[in-house]
Amino acid sequence: MSRQPLLNRQSRIIATRLTLHLGTAASMQDAAAALGALDDVWPRSEKPIFVNCGHTDYNAGLLDWTPPENATIELPAASLVGPNGPDLISALQTWQPTVCLNFDPEAAQALSSGVPFRFIGFDAQRFTLEQLKLLAARTKTYGMGVAFNVASTQDFLACLDAGITSASGWFFTSPTSVPAKKLNPAQTNIVHVLNLVRGNAEVKEIEAALKNDVAMSYKLLRYINSAGFGLSCEIQSFRHAVSMLGYDKLNRWLSLLLATASKDPMAPALMYTALVRGRLMELLATDLVDKSEYDNLFITGAFSLLDVLLGVGIEDALEAMRLPEPICDALLGNGGRYQPFLELALASEQNDGEVVAEQAAMLGLTTDQFNRAQLQALSFADAMDF
Incomplete structure (x- = not known):
């Protein structure tokens, strides 16, 4: 797993995004097993933890994992309208985990699937700031907008100004000014x-x-x-x-x-x-x-x-x-x-x-x-x- 922090307007980390890097032959059942094995060390704080399974084909097998209360499952919109969509939607409606819909070209259809979403995720590398502002406004009735993979402090602030509630990335770990020569x-x-x-x-x-x-x-x-x-x-x-x-x-x-x-x-x-x-x-x-x-x-x-x-x-x-x-x-x-x-x-x-x-x-x-x-x-x- 790798991770990204989600920051709010006060520059505090309010959530973490975990990405599972699964092999090309791995399945959602493999992802569920890997996540389930971590249950005893899962952070039980109030901070949400977003779980992304990368580019693996999503299906209902992921719900073999019982997510902790603070876990949010990220789902590409395409996974809800593809061949595995009906079974996945049925499993989501049965188990009702917290879900973040990752916005893609299939999002309009996925939003009408009957699955309740708490968050709508946008990849900041795929959309311009103007697009983010428009999309955040159009989808706010479906869930809170969050941005992933933000590259700079300027982009972070622009995302928040565009209506995004929090944004993830490591932009804040790079110096933003010329270093001083001595300590204060x-x-x-x-x-x-x-x-x-x-x-x-x-x-x-x-x-x-x-x-x-x-x-x-x-x-x-x-x-x-x-x-x-x-x-x-x-x-x-x-x-x-x-x-x-x-x-x-x-x-x-x-x-x-x-x-x-x-x-x-x-x-x-x-x-x-x-x-x-x-x-x-x-x-x-x-x-x-x-x-x-x-x-x-x-x-x-x-x-x-x-x-x-x-x-x-x-x-x-x-x-x-x-x-x-x-x-x-x-x-x-x-x-x-x-x-x-x-x-x-x-x-x-x-x-x-x-x-x-x-x-x-x-x-x-x-x-x-x-x-x-x-x-x-x-x-x-x-x-x-x-």
């Missing part, structure tokens, strides 16, 4: 505390640095007490955090604070993506590297968007921090033992199933292992408070 004061304060923790400074010295930035202290405790951290008691102070977690775990969460100092309007989406990448890399490396390196893998994934979040070049950002060599090597593209995990995490954001499969296989990971890790990473990001 808020970022510099966080790096100072981060370097103290990495250097195993005295607790009182770190506490003194934290007291100089009340907002930083508040955010740190909010992170640590998030559901995603899974603690059994509430952390009340930095000293309490040190005694409960140790410096290694605190280093991980202080690293995330850097992203909160971002002034980028896309910061909410970037933060969520950084969390998914970090947790995904950590999960992919389970049993493949020593446990002592799990936090470093998380930080590598979380820092893979550091240049965009901070508005500075990645070299300048890393120069200010004393990070382990494998993290820096991976982030700078210099190889090392963390880079294959980072490359696989990044491949999951592209619409190329063969590349994902090849890179997973290079690490000795099965398709199911990779898919499960990806869903668990989404659940982790959903549970975080940022």
Whole structure:
């Protein structure tokens, strides 16, 4: 599976689109079996998850899968008017899953099929913005309009102005301005505390640095007490955090604070993506590297968007921090033992199933292992408070 996030007008990720890359001989029953095997790790948050089965011929066999409540099945309009249409329509009317009709030349006929649609999906690569505006207006009585495969921030904003409720794509992960040469004061304060923790400074010295930035202290405790951290008691102070977690775990969460100092309007989406990448890399490396390196893998994934979040070049950002060599090597593209995990995490954001499969296989990971890790990473990001 690969994925795309759906963003709303506030630049928050409100849903995820999963694409199953099935082999040429695969059937809808195969898709149903693959999805059913993921039920125990399916993200159970309120965020909808759109499921697209690519170019495979759709039929009622897909409904062998019992979709979770937050799952939305994408269906090409053509699948409802072709030879398999009557059986598929009957199954949809019987089981009544949430459905997104993907708009194509057969859409007019499909909209009159009697199937209730919650969403109408438009491929932003197939329609002009003027066409999207017209189609969104004409179909809004059938379902909420969503756009897929949006290429740029400008196109994203134009889609929303055209009446689309949310749009998907990775346009926000590219820098939109010339990088600055140095960190701003808020970022510099966080790096100072981060370097103290990495250097195993005295607790009182770190506490003194934290007291100089009340907002930083508040955010740190909010992170640590998030559901995603899974603690059994509430952390009340930095000293309490040190005694409960140790410096290694605190280093991980202080690293995330850097992203909160971002002034980028896309910061909410970037933060969520950084969390998914970090947790995904950590999960992919389970049993493949020593446990002592799990936090470093998380930080590598979380820092893979550091240049965009901070508005500075990645070299300048890393120069200010004393990070382990494998993290820096991976982030700078210099190889090392963390880079294959980072490359696989990044491949999951592209619409190329063969590349994902090849890179997973290079690490000795099965398709199911990779898919499960990806869903668990989404659940982790959903549970975080940022």
